[in-house]
Amino acid sequence: LWHTRAKPVVGTTTTCSANSGGTCGVNDGNNSNNETYSKFHYKTNDNDGSRNLHQILLFVSAVLSLGISIGIYMGKSSSSNATSKSKTGRESIISDTLSIFSSGSNKSSKQKKHTPKVQIITKGFDTVLRRMNGADVAFDGIQLQLTQKVKKGSDQPATRMLLDGSFRGRIKSGRMVAIMGPSGAGKSVFLHALAGRIKADSKLALQGDRYLNGQVQPPDAVLPAAFVEQEVNFFPRMTVRETLAFRVALHYGDLLDKDAQQARVSDLLSQLGLDICADTIVGDQKVRGISSGERKRLSIAVEMISSPDLVCCDEPTSNLDSTAAAVVVDKLRQMAVKGKTILCVIHQPSAMIFSQFDDVLLVSQGKQMYFGPVFGIRKYMEDLGYLPEDETGTPEFILDCVSPIPSMWEIPKEAEDRLQVLAKAAMKQAADMDLGVKNGDGMAESSCPSLLGDSTASLDSDCPRTSMWTQFKLLLQRAVAENFRGKDVIMIKTTQQAVVAIIYGAIYSLGHNQASILDRFGLLSLTSIGGANMAIATALRSFPKEKTIAGAEIAIKQYRALPYFAAKAISELPLVFFYNGVMGIILFFATGMNPDRFWTFLGLITLHSLASEASGMAVGAVSPSSEVALAVFPAILILNVIFDGRNISIENTPFLLRWIPKVSLIRWGFEGLVVNEFEGLEFDATDSEGPAAATGKQALAMFGMDDASVEDAVQAEATIMIACWCLAYLGLTLTKQRFVTMQPVRG
Numbered sequence: 226l227w228h229t230r231a232k233p234v235v236g237t238t239t240t241c242s243a244n245s246g247g248t249c250g251v252n253d254g255n256n257s258n259n260e261t262y263s264k265f266h267y268k269t270n271d272n273d274g275s276r277n278l279h280q281i282l283l284f285v286s287a288v289l290s291l292g293i294s295i296g297i298y299m300g301k302s303s304s305s306n307a308t309s310k311s312k313t314g315r316e317s318i319i320s321d322t323l324s325i326f327s328s329g330s331n332k333s334s335k336q337k338k339h340t341p342k343v344q345i346i347t348k349g350f351d352t353v354l355r356r357m358n359g360a361d362v363a364f365d366g367i368q369l370q371l372t373q374k375v376k377k378g379s380d381q382p383a384t385r386m387l388l389d390g391s392f393r394g395r396i397k398s399g400r401m402v403a404i405m406g407p408s409g410a411g412k413s414v415f416l417h418a419l420a421g422r423i424k425a426d427s428k429l430a431l432q433g434d435r436y437l438n439g440q441v442q443p444p445d446a447v448l449p450a451a452f453v454e455q456e457v458n459f460f461p462r463m464t465v466r467e468t469l470a471f472r473v474a475l476h477y478g479d480l481l482d483k484d485a486q487q488a489r490v491s492d493l494l495s496q497l498g499l500d501i502c503a504d505t506i507v508g509d510q511k512v513r514g515i516s517s518g519e520r521k522r523l524s525i526a527v528e529m530i531s532s533p534d535l536v537c538c539d540e541p542t543s544n545l546d547s548t549a550a551a552v553v554v555d556k557l558r559q560m561a562v563k564g565k566t567i568l569c570v571i572h573q574p575s576a577m578i579f580s581q582f583d584d585v586l587l588v589s590q591g592k593q594m595y596f597g598p599v600f601g602i603r604k605y606m607e608d609l610g611y612l613p614e615d616e617t618g619t620p621e622f623i624l625d626c627v628s629p630i631p632s633m634w635e636i637p638k639e640a641e642d643r644l645q646v647l648a649k650a651a652m653k654q655a656a657d658m659d660l661g662v663k664n665g666d667g668m669a670e671s672s673c674p675s676l677l678g679d680s681t682a683s684l685d686s687d688c689p690r691t692s693m694w695t696q697f698k699l700l701l702q703r704a705v706a707e708n709f710r711g712k713d714v715i716m717i718k719t720t721q722q723a724v725v726a727i728i729y730g731a732i733y734s735l736g737h738n739q740a741s742i743l744d745r746f747g748l749l750s751l752t753s754i755g756g757a758n759m760a761i762a763t764a765l766r767s768f769p770k771e772k773t774i775a776g777a778e779i780a781i782k783q784y785r786a787l788p789y790f791a792a793k794a795i796s797e798l799p800l801v802f803f804y805n806g807v808m809g810i811i812l813f814f815a816t817g818m819n820p821d822r823f824w825t826f827l828g829l830i831t832l833h834s835l836a837s838e839a840s841g842m843a844v845g846a847v848s849p850s851s852e853v854a855l856a857v858f859p860a861i862l863i864l865n866v867i868f869d870g871r872n873i874s875i876e877n878t879p880f881l882l883r884w885i886p887k888v889s890l891i892r893w894g895f896e897g898l899v900v901n902e903f904e905g906l907e908f909d910a911t912d913s914e915g916p917a918a919a920t921g922k923q924a925l926a927m928f929g930m931d932d933a934s935v936e937d938a939v940q941a942e943a944t945i946m947i948a949c950w951c952l953a954y955l956g957l958t959l960t961k962q963r964f965v966t967m968q969p970v971r972g
């Protein structure tokens with residue numbers, strides 16, 4: 226293949242005579258004398274002595290890979306059964322149950338219910354945070370409209386009201402509100418709309434008014450709330466304590482000393498009943514870590530770092546058993562007792578959990594159906610003519626009342642009428658509500674707490690609290706720790722690299738005959754393709770997931786994208802050096818490459834990996850998900866391979882695609898490796914039956930690569946790498962989370 230692809234050497238002619246062993250000469254164009262360098266010498270058995278050794282190597286590599294794979298599998302299964310640090314599900318339940326008692330009984334927290342708000346701010350925080358006045362939240366006329374595509378002839382309306390504008394109410398400081406209703410009623414969208422966190426979507430139009438402590442909030446205000454989403458992703462290999470410490474340091478790294486930060490972490494751990502699992506890794510679907518209940522409480526703890534007075538939780542008890550759900554709600558109750566305002570979307574709570582709440586907001590079909598105290602709701606429904614079955618608990622009863630599905634005794638029309646009656650009654654009830662709006666007050670400029678003292682850092686939610694340098698240091702520490710803790714991943718990748726290198730070593734034995742020239746081209750081409758493939762695939766598989774976590778952290782202004790990227794890039798270096806070191810050393814010595822070029826070889830394969838990884842990250846950053854990123858991967862790789870500069874001539878390349886060879890990582894990787902390998906090599910050109918090269922330079926000239934250089938390859942790969950980093954950075958910044966603005970409706 227290489228012979229047929231070899232381009233004619235410009236300004237140089239190779240002349241050969243085939244008889245009597247054939248002589249071959251290279252005319253440099255200036256010298257008219259055809260200097261005879263060598264004879265055809267395609268003797269392929271000059272390495273027979275080492276053939277046995279290579280067969281042994283091949284066998285060893287197969288046994289080694291099998292053995293290590295089994296070892297890893299056994300290690301993984303045993304670690305998942307008896308994790309060193311994590312607990313079994315049963316232990317988790319026990320720990321959850323224990324923490325109910327350790328945190329005080331439900332009864333005792335219940336007794337404190339309805340007590341006036343007490344301002345409790347952790348000692349040490351006083352020096353950092355201004356004491357806040359609690360969060361008295363009111364809302365009026367919240368409406369969310371969806372414009373949807375409708376097929377021709379369909380009777381579906383082109384717009385749909387997800388929230389119909391009937392929402393009106395006031396939640397006073399220290400109250401705990403349950404947002405309840407049937408599935409799809411609009412509970413989550415209401416909570417997100419109130420907090421100013423509906424993800425930007427051109428199909429959605431939001432309007433309404435929100436007030437915080439009597440002040441109207443700007444249309445684009447994200448309320449200064451702890452917002453706990455249904456699913457929160459964490460770095461799986463960090464422990465609970467480390468996760469909190471990282472976030473605390475990001476918030477207060479420039480303001481609180483280490484002791485004060487640790488005190489804040491300990492305080493959060495004990496507030497949320499997480500002491501027992503503080504040193505357990507968080508885990509995820511693949512790595513076993515803390516229990517679901519502990520995970521939910523960690524999500525709350527992370528949001529509570531700055532001690533906001535408003536806490537919004539979207540289904541904090543979903544997927545939890547009754548004990549774990551009770552623990553979570555109990556922790557929230559304790560916060561309400563301390564004066565926090567708590568809003569929770571909650572599904573079918575048990576009577577015990579339901580009784581922890583002060584108020585309930587009932588929602589059905591995007592309408593407000595009731596907003597008021599928990600203790601009055603049963604009577605309210607009964608007064609409207611809806612009587613519960615005997616023994617039916619209040620939560621179940623009120624959910625039945627607002628269900629759009631007809632009960633056993635109803636026809637569909639009656640169910641519709643029931644909802645209309647309830648919606649009308651709720652509007653009447655809401656109309657009488659005092660929203661506590663302060664007269665004459667203009668729009669609040671910022672609802673965020675501000676700093677005391679002379680620190681220049683700002684706690685405004687529009688910017689991270691720590692300097693870029695502190696962000697970079699913390700992010701680097703986290704990234705390095707996360708990379709090095711994945712011991713199973715490190716083992717697998719090391720094995721992968723070693724086995725690939727051993728296989729090459731078992732097959733290739735590069736001597737100094739003419740055939741070894743072709744072998745070198747083949748081996749280095751495979752090395753370039755394999756290196757790019759592995760690095761791009763690794764980045765594409767892992768980065769989109771990490772992007773979700775980092776993107777969410779950047780969206781809530783924990784840190785900026787720039788220090789994140791700098792830390793990410795630097796944190797990858799040690800392992801990239803290590804993997805390429807393992808691969809490079811085995812490959813280099815097992816195949817017998819040019820001994821004078823070892824260090825440059827190692828440098829080139831490492832740079833090739835880094836550039837390939839950066840290109841994988843760029844694709845990952847602009848792709849909406851890892852599935853999309855992995856779907857485009859084969860196309861990227863194939864284009865890289867096709868346009869590696871030798872598989873298709875530039876003349877026959879479609880005009881619009883002629884730029885691809887210039888950015889083909891595989892082309893530059895290959896060129897750099899080949900030029901480096903042939904540097905200073907000499908070949909045995911005797912007894913050759915075709916064109917022969919006596920030096921590395923001539924070998925390169927035979928393949929039309931006499932003008933290629935290591936410097937050009939390094940420059941090209943470094944440029945591609947930097948461009949990919951910039952693209953990845955842009956991708957992350959441009960796909961940054963934005964929220965829908967709420968248009969005011971006040972007269």
Ligand SMILES: Nc1ncnc2c1ncn2[C@@H]1O[C@H](COP(=O)(O)OP(=O)(O)OP(=O)(O)O)[C@@H](O)[C@H]1O
Nearest residue numbers: 371387406407408409410411412413414415426429
């Ligand atoms: N971005 C969006 N685009 C289109 N429809 C949406 C969007 N967000 C929410 N919806 C629709 O709004 C309705 C209410 O959704 P929401 O998530 O608030 O329901 P929910 O009451 O929380 O239900 P569940 O208890 O099942 O989670 C649903 O029909 C949902 O499909």
